[in-house]
Amino acid sequence: MSAEQVAQLKPGQEVIAEDEAIGELVETIVHGDVTYLHVRRYGPGEADLYIPSIAIKRVVPKHVYLDIDPETLVAQPWHKPPGE
Numbered sequence: 001m002s003a004e005q006v007a008q009l010k011p012g013q014e015v016i017a018e019d020e021a022i023g024e025l026v027e028t029i030v031h032g033d034v035t036y037l038h039v040r041r042y043g044p045g046e047a048d049l050y051i052p053s054i055a056i057k058r059v060v061p062k063h064v065y066l067d068i069d070p071e072t073l074v075a076q077p078w079h080k081p082p083g084e
Contacts, residue, residue, distance in 0.1 A: 006035055008059040015039045015051075016063055017070045023049065025064060031082035037064065038081070047079045 006028065013025040015037065023041040026048070030036075035053040057067035066073065 005056060005059045006053065008061075009037070009064065013059075013061075014063050015066065017066045017068055017073050020070045022066075022070060022073065028053075029082055034082070036082050049073070049078045050081050051076075051078055 009025060009028050011025055011027055014021050015023050015025055021042065023039040023046075026038040026040050028035050029038055029050065037049075037051045037053065037056075039049045039051060041047065041049060051066065051073070055066050055068050055073075057065045059065070
């Protein structure tokens with residue numbers, strides 16, 4: 001992920017995995033050498049996700065597109081903030 005893409009990340013952007021909107025970007029978190037997307041998932045009872053920026057495919061003004069499908073995404077251990 002380029003510095004230009006990081007600069008384009010803004011709270012409120014919709015996060016999309018394949019064609020499915022999965023949540024909204026809350027903030028970016030830097031932990032060590034990795035930038036994470038803190039994403040508040042859509043739907044009651046859904047846990048927030050902390051997605052490493054390496055999963056980003058592209059960023060446009062209102063959306064962040066991930067290079068991962070929704071099923072694989074929720075199977076990852078990304079339900080805890082980095083460092084926990």
